[in-house]
Amino acid sequence: MNKKVITALTIVGTVFFTTTTFAQDRQRGERREPPKPEEIFKKLDADENGVVTKEEIKDDRMGARMLEQFDTIDTDESGDVTLEEFKTFFESRKKERRSRD
């Protein structure tokens, strides 16, 4: 095999590896880029009716945090969280984090 072929194969391999890793990270929701509130909301809204209720929130780490803050997120106290409410909460959290740095 000459050098050119090896280089080409290395590039193909690297690209393949990178895209595969990226796809896996996407599935696990562990991308380096923070997930968009829309994406998180979609995952939370199990029956896709556009609102997230306490019952829909999964019993995992993120879910536990979500439940703790549920009443804070649900600003109109309707008992469910709309995407708008979630986004507002998400943005305020982001600002908080930024001001702490």
Ligand SMILES: [Ca+2]
């Ligand atoms: Ca729902």
Ligand SMILES: [Ca+2]
């Ligand atoms: Ca609400």
